[in-house]
Amino acid sequence: LNNNIAVCVQENILRFRAQGHGAKGQNEYEFSLEFFLPVKPEVSYKSTQRQVNITVHKEQRGWWDRLIVQERKPAFLAPDFDRWLDESDAETEIREKERRRLKASRHKEEGFVSLKTGYLFVYNLVQFLGFSWIFVNMTVRLFIFGKDSLYDTFHTISDVMFFCQLLAAVEVLNAAFGFVKTGVFPTLIQVSGRNFIIFVVFGSLEEMHRQPVVFFVFYLWSAIEIVRYPYYMLGCFNTEWKTLTWLRYTMWIPLYPLGVLAEAVAVIQSIHIFDETKLFSIPLPKNIGTSISFSYILHIYLVLMFLGLFINVRHLYKQRKRRFRTKKRKAN
Numbered sequence: 001l002n003n004n005i006a007v008c009v010q011e012n013i014l015r016f017r018a019q020g021h022g023a024k025g026q027n028e029y030e031f032s033l034e035f036f037l038p039v040k041p042e043v044s045y046k047s048t049q050r051q052v053n054i055t056v057h058k059e060q061r062g063w064w065d066r067l068i069v070q071e072r073k074p075a076f077l078a079p080d081f082d083r084w085l086d087e088s089d090a091e092t093e094i095r096e097k098e099r100r101r102l103k104a105s106r107h108k109e110e111g112f113v114s115l116k117t118g119y120l121f122v123y124n125l126v127q128f129l130g131f132s133w134i135f136v137n138m139t140v141r142l143f144i145f146g147k148d149s150l151y152d153t154f155h156t157i158s159d160v161m162f163f164c165q166l167l168a169a170v171e172v173l174n175a176a177f178g179f180v181k182t183g184v185f186p187t188l189i190q191v192s193g194r195n196f197i198i199f200v201v202f203g204s205l206e207e208m209h210r211q212p213v214v215f216f217v218f219y220l221w222s223a224i225e226i227v228r229y230p231y232y233m234l235g236c237f238n239t240e241w242k243t244l245t246w247l248r249y250t251m252w253i254p255l256y257p258l259g260v261l262a263e264a265v266a267v268i269q270s271i272h273i274f275d276e277t278k279l280f281s282i283p284l285p286k287n288i289g290t291s292i293s294f295s296y297i298l299h300i301y302l303v304l305m306f307l308g309l310f311i312n313v314r315h316l317y318k319q320r321k322r323r324f325r326t327k328k329r330k331a332n
């Protein structure tokens with residue numbers, strides 16, 4: 001039994017004093033040890049029925065040649081070999097710890113990668129199904145109803161197109177968070193450009209719903225997407241189908257300018273409707289005039305569209321070159 005324990009470190013000397021019941025009955029025990037190198041003055045201890053465990057920390061990490069300054073160790077001092085560590089043991093322990101840490105972080109990384117892949121795969125699948133439905137539906141209707149089908153594209157297709165295009169906003173986030181290796185800006189241009197057309201130009205004007213231009217815009221958009229999304233889906237499994245890759249990086253060459261042209265026609269057709277209906281026009285104070293028509297914004301948008309066309313065609317051209325260059329190098 002230990003009591004009245006006094007432990008301290010002063011001037012690098014550990015001083016211990018306690019009363020206890022030992023082999024020779026009740027006694028006062030004390031010792032002092034001067035350490036080989038500086039230790040921290042803070043000391044902690046734990047006392048049990050059998051022993052007192054004292055913990056002293058070295059001032060600086062490192063290996064000491066011995067524990068105390070005296071070369072001869074006092075008779076009462078003996079190492080506890082259960083807790084003894086020499087340099088090689090410590091190195092093995094450090095290496096083992098590092099190995100375990102690396103393994104744990106690799107596990108975490110693998111978990112994240114498979115979660116990301118699963119998420120991208122599901123996203124691409126949903127988009128693929130959506131755009132396939134649009135493309136097949138429009139094609140079948142074109143065959144069955146001929147020219148008439150051009151006039152009711154909006155009524156039959158717009159809900160699914162709204163859904164797919166709204167969901168496509170996720171692609172900007174994917175790029176921004178680095179989930180996919182691409183620039184945020186081209187994706188932002190692509191997604192916001194299309195959403196402007198579908199929600200503002202088509203969505204807000206009933207007069208536009210029956211325009212054949214809706215057919216051309218939707219058909220051109222979906223034609224590329226039924227190729228692009230399956231290409232990404234295969235990419236999620238590090239697989240590729242050469243024909244699909246070629247189509248993904250080639251079809252945009254005719255489709256993109258045609259798509260922008262169709263969108264520009266839609267914007268131009270909508271201008272007079274916005275002027276007549278005064279929809280989204282900005283009211284002005286009476287002494288200046290009545291209002292600023294939304295058609296001014298549309299004129300600015302037409303310019304931005306061709307700027308967007310230039311930026312994205314350049315981006316897609318670079319992606320195409322990168323894709324086919326890597327492929328050639330891999331083949332060598």
Ligand SMILES: CCCCCCCCCCCCC[C@@H](O)CC(=O)SCCNC(=O)CCNC(=O)[C@H](O)C(C)(C)COP(=O)(O)OP(=O)(O)OC[C@H]1O[C@@H](n2cnc3c(N)ncnc32)[C@H](O)[C@@H]1OP(=O)(O)O
Nearest residue numbers: 180181182186187190193224232252255259304305308319
């Ligand atoms: C800031 C405000 C702006 C205001 C707007 C101003 C005006 C805007 C005007 C815009 C005009 C738009 C016109 C447009 O609507 C017309 C048409 O679309 S017509 C139809 C033809 N269109 C197309 O061909 C374009 C289709 N879209 C795209 O290609 C992309 O959206 C685009 C961002 C343009 C390019 O895609 P990305 O940069 O991602 O290139 P990659 O496909 O090569 O992908 C790069 C790597 O990332 C991997 N990736 C990408 N996405 C995914 C995914 N969802 N899941 C899995 N992996 C993905 C891909 O595999 C590549 O990796 P790797 O190289 O390892 O294979």
